[in-house]
Every structure is written in C-alpha cells, then in structure tokens.
Amino acid sequence: MPLEIKKVGVIGAGQMGNGIAHVCALAGYDVFIHDADPDRIRSGLATINGNMAKQVSKGTVTEEARQVALARIGMAERTEDLADCDLVIESATEKEEVKRKIFTGLCQVLRPDALLASNTSSISITRLAAATDRPERFIGIHFMNPVPLMELVELVRGIATDDDTFESSKQFVTRLHKTYAVAEDFPAFIVNRILLPMINEAIYTLYEGVGSVDSIDRAMKLGANHPMGPLQLADFIGLDTCLAVMQVLHEGLADSKYRPCPLLVKYVEAGWLGRKTQRGFYDYRGEKPVPTR
Ligand SMILES: CC(=O)CC(=O)SCCNC(=O)CCNC(=O)[C@H](O)C(C)(C)COP(=O)(O)OP(=O)(O)OC[C@H]1O[C@@H](n2cnc3c(N)ncnc32)[C@H](O)[C@@H]1OP(=O)(O)O
Ligand SMILES: NC(=O)C1=CN([C@@H]2O[C@H](COP(=O)(O)OP(=O)(O)OC[C@H]3O[C@@H](n4cnc5c(N)ncnc54)[C@H](OP(=O)(O)O)[C@@H]3O)[C@@H](O)[C@H]2O)C=CC1
Structure with a gap:
C-alpha cells in the first residue's frame, strides 16, 4: 500500500x-x-x-x-x-x-x-x-x-x-x-542532460570571445525566446551547481562533449557562484545586474 x-x-x-x-x-x-x-x-x-x-x-x-x-x-x-x-x-x-x-x-x-x-x-x-x-x-x-x-x-x-x-x-x-x-536514472536525468550542456556551451561561447555576456543572453532571449539568457540562468541556478552537474555528466557518460568550460571552473574557484553570492556572470551588488565580462 x-x-x-x-x-x-x-x-x-x-x-x-x-x-x-x-x-x-x-x-x-x-x-x-x-x-x-x-x-x-x-x-x-x-x-x-x-x-x-x-x-x-x-x-x-x-x-x-x-x-x-x-x-x-x-x-x-x-x-x-x-x-x-x-x-x-x-x-x-x-x-x-x-x-x-x-x-x-x-x-x-x-x-x-x-x-x-x-x-x-x-x-x-x-x-x-x-x-x-x-x-x-x-x-x-x-x-x-x-x-x-x-x-x-x-x-x-x-x-x-x-x-x-x-x-x-x-x-x-x-x-x-x-x-x-x-x-530513468542516468546522469542528470532529462532536464539537466539537455539544459546544462546548453549553458556550458554558452560559457564556452563567452570564453572563446564569440560574444559578451550581454550579447549571448540577448541573443538567446530574443533569438530563441528563452525567458532568461543562459548566463543569467546559470547565475540563477548557482555556478557551483552547474559545475557539479557538468562533472557528473562528464564522469558518468565519459564523453568529452560534457567537459566543463574552464571559465566556469574559474568562476567557481573564485567563489563567484552567481546570485547567491552576489557575483557570477553578473554583479548583483548594485541597483541592477552588471555583466562581469
Ligand atoms: C538545475 C536544476 O536541477 C533544474 C532547474 O531548476 S533548471 C532551471 C529551470 N528554471 C528555468 O529555466 C527558469 C527560467 N526562467 C523563467 O521561466 C522565468 O524567468 C521565471 C518563471 C523565473 C520568472 O518569470 P518572469 O516572467 O520573469 O516573471 P513574472 O512571471 O513576471 O513574475 C514572476 C513573479 O514571481 C515572483 N517570484 C520569483 N520567484 C518566486 C518565488 N520563488 N516564489 C514566489 N514568487 C516568485 C517574481 O518576483 C515575480 O513577481 P513580480 O513581478 O511581482 O516581481
Ligand atoms: N539551484 C537550482 O536551480 C536547482 C538545484 N537543485 C538541487 O537542489 C540541491 C540544493 O541546491 P540549492 O538549493 O540551489 O543550493 P544552495 O546552495 O542554495 O543550498 C544548499 C543548502 O544546503 C546546506 N547544506 C550543505 N550541507 C548540508 C548538510 N550536511 N546538512 C544540511 N544542510 C546542508 C547549505 O548550507 P551551507 O551554505 O551552510 O553549506 C545550504 O543552505 C542540490 O542538490 C541541487 O543540485 C535541484 C533543482 C534546481
């Protein structure tokens, strides 16, 4: 019962x-x-x-x-x-x-x-x-x-x-x-198996200089109708959590396509974990969020 x-x-x-x-x-x-x-x-x-x-x-x-x-x-x-x-x-x-x-x-x-x-x-x-x-x-x-x-x-x-x-x-x-x-019980289940590699790719896009924080988020909000840009969403989730999920995907599926972006690692090592620590891809300490890159 x-x-x-x-x-x-x-x-x-x-x-x-x-x-x-x-x-x-x-x-x-x-x-x-x-x-x-x-x-x-x-x-x-x-x-x-x-x-x-x-x-x-x-x-x-x-x-x-x-x-x-x-x-x-x-x-x-x-x-x-x-x-x-x-x-x-x-x-x-x-x-x-x-x-x-x-x-x-x-x-x-x-x-x-x-x-x-x-x-x-x-x-x-x-x-x-x-x-x-x-x-x-x-x-x-x-x-x-x-x-x-x-x-x-x-x-x-x-x-x-x-x-x-x-x-x-x-x-x-x-x-x-x-x-x-x-x-099913596979690394990161359904939502995060799909969402987190997208966020990680947005961070690679920033890392490789393809776009700024502002352009990447604007592109995905207005170009793909996402309610939040991927970097804004990463800050919202918490960069420590984003990194932990990518590590579980990378180790659990043993595929280099899940390699966490070194820039994500750097932000986490700095303790810039997003909104919960007031700084991540944006700085939340002022009146409105300001991109940190
Ligand atoms: C990492 C994991 O393991 C899994 C995950 O969760 S991945 C993350 C999944 N979540 C997402 O992708 C969220 C993406 N973002 C969104 O869908 C939207 O931006 C959103 C629903 C968060 C907000 O929607 P929005 O259209 O910007 O806001 P809107 O609908 O106007 O307002 C929401 C209201 O709820 C309020 N609100 C926000 N958080 C709230 C909460 N926790 N409880 C109650 N109210 C809340 C807001 O303050 C806002 O109120 P005001 O307008 O009065 O300020
Ligand atoms: N953020 C998100 O968007 C989502 C997160 N999740 C999952 O939810 C869980 C929590 O995430 P989230 O709320 O964002 O993280 P937070 O960092 O906001 O909160 C985690 C909390 O757990 C506390 N904690 C740590 N160790 C212990 C312990 N041994 N006993 C009791 N409490 C402890 C932390 O305390 P302290 O700060 O003092 O260490 C902190 O208060 C994670 O597993 C995450 O993957 C799931 C869906 C969405």
Whole structure:
C-alpha cells in the first residue's frame, strides 16, 4: 500500500529547500526544515514569507492561505526533530559525499516505513539509495527552480525503488499541483542532460570571445525566446551547481562533449557562484545586474 504522506521534512534551507517547503505548506502538508546552519533555516523562513507575500500581492494566494501555510512550517534544528516525518526530501549542496552522509544519519532517526527522496540535479539515485537502509523506499523527486513558479517535477526511480514509493511520490507531486515527468536514472536525468550542456556551451561561447555576456543572453532571449539568457540562468541556478552537474555528466557518460568550460571552473574557484553570492556572470551588488565580462 502506498504510504499516505502528512508530514514532510526538508534538508537544506537554500533556494531549493525553501521553495520545496513553501509549496508543501501551501498544499496542506506539515513541514519541518533542517539545515547544517540554523541561521540558514531562519533566512529560509524569511524568504518563504517574502515569496508568499509576493503571491498574495499578485492574487495567486490569499492572505489567509499564506498565514495557514506559514504556521505549518517548523524549524528542525537537529535531524532527530524529523523523526516522525513520513517523507524527507534532501536538498543540500550538490555533492555526493554530503548527501550520502545526510542519508546515513537520517536512517538512524526515521521510522522504518518513512520515505526518502533526493532533489539532486544529477547524482545517481541508485547510488544514493545504496547509502540507506531502505533503497526500495528511496526516490528522486527533482523540483525546478523557482519551485513555486515551475510546473515540472522529475520523478526518478532507482534500481530498487518499489511501486508503492513511486505511487506515493506521484500522489505527493500531484497534490502540490505540479506535473511529473518520469526519467530513468542516468546522469542528470532529462532536464539537466539537455539544459546544462546548453549553458556550458554558452560559457564556452563567452570564453572563446564569440560574444559578451550581454550579447549571448540577448541573443538567446530574443533569438530563441528563452525567458532568461543562459548566463543569467546559470547565475540563477548557482555556478557551483552547474559545475557539479557538468562533472557528473562528464564522469558518468565519459564523453568529452560534457567537459566543463574552464571559465566556469574559474568562476567557481573564485567563489563567484552567481546570485547567491552576489557575483557570477553578473554583479548583483548594485541597483541592477552588471555583466562581469
Ligand atoms: C538545475 C536544476 O536541477 C533544474 C532547474 O531548476 S533548471 C532551471 C529551470 N528554471 C528555468 O529555466 C527558469 C527560467 N526562467 C523563467 O521561466 C522565468 O524567468 C521565471 C518563471 C523565473 C520568472 O518569470 P518572469 O516572467 O520573469 O516573471 P513574472 O512571471 O513576471 O513574475 C514572476 C513573479 O514571481 C515572483 N517570484 C520569483 N520567484 C518566486 C518565488 N520563488 N516564489 C514566489 N514568487 C516568485 C517574481 O518576483 C515575480 O513577481 P513580480 O513581478 O511581482 O516581481
Ligand atoms: N539551484 C537550482 O536551480 C536547482 C538545484 N537543485 C538541487 O537542489 C540541491 C540544493 O541546491 P540549492 O538549493 O540551489 O543550493 P544552495 O546552495 O542554495 O543550498 C544548499 C543548502 O544546503 C546546506 N547544506 C550543505 N550541507 C548540508 C548538510 N550536511 N546538512 C544540511 N544542510 C546542508 C547549505 O548550507 P551551507 O551554505 O551552510 O553549506 C545550504 O543552505 C542540490 O542538490 C541541487 O543540485 C535541484 C533543482 C534546481
């Protein structure tokens, strides 16, 4: 029988974790957010509050629904505080060793029937599941950024994911008013297998001097009708995450066409990770973004 999900835990209070908590609370789930740094949980809650206020001002959410949803979100300062969750979604930094450690720790505190999910952008669900005591109750639930606005969620079954877990996940995603696409467990799944090489190619285009930041983004926005230019989107996703996905594609598929652009590596080494650090292909510290090249 598929497990009925009522209480959801979210690990990682960054841009994705807070977006996931946001949509879960609005859909009527009780949510607990955990992060390695409790200040991050507090700033995540403040972001959720602000994003829901935007939705109220646009008329897509009522003030009453916002108040009810905010009251459903709690802070979990320790992973033990997630003990009675039915589903825990891990959305921490895109590093396999970080995620494996989180899952190993979680298994010690969760009920044996609780479901585990990862919001990873690229890492093998089968490998992450193997770090747990319940690979059959482990699944990839991959949200898109910004979570409150994007309709798609990828569902990725590992080799051992059982039918009940898959069914519970489908019901969960549907209750969030999202649409799912099922992807096989190959590096970066569907969206990022296609999107990230395009972004990496845009960075090569900049690296080789074919165009400036401004012309590359303008070309793709006005010439291909993309809502954001590829460099603007890279900054939005986070350049550390973009690099991590390219590395998983490069290592996992062993094809030189996935080689991360050296300029992307340089930005990440500089700590210029995009919007989250105020600098990437654009500098966000002033009134409006200014290209850094
Ligand atoms: C890396 C991975 O693993 C997978 C991924 O996610 S890849 C990334 C996928 N995402 C994308 O490709 C996003 C591409 N960009 C877009 O689709 C659009 O630019 C967008 C939907 C983000 C914004 O659309 P837009 O047309 O520019 O904005 P618009 O529809 O006018 O407004 C959106 C509103 O939502 C608000 N908003 C933005 N983020 C929000 C959030 N998290 N919660 C609530 N509201 C939000 C904005 O502030 C804006 O409100 P105002 O107009 O009042 O400022
Ligand atoms: N950005 C995007 O567009 C998308 C990202 N994803 C995936 O979602 C996940 C999160 O990405 P995103 O939110 O962008 O990243 P962020 O950098 O915004 O947030 C990651 C959060 O995880 C925290 N964290 C790191 N290690 C631990 C740990 N051991 N325990 C608990 N929390 C920890 C970080 O804390 P600290 O900063 O203190 O290290 C940070 O608060 C990644 O797997 C990413 O690939 C999926 C879809 C889209």
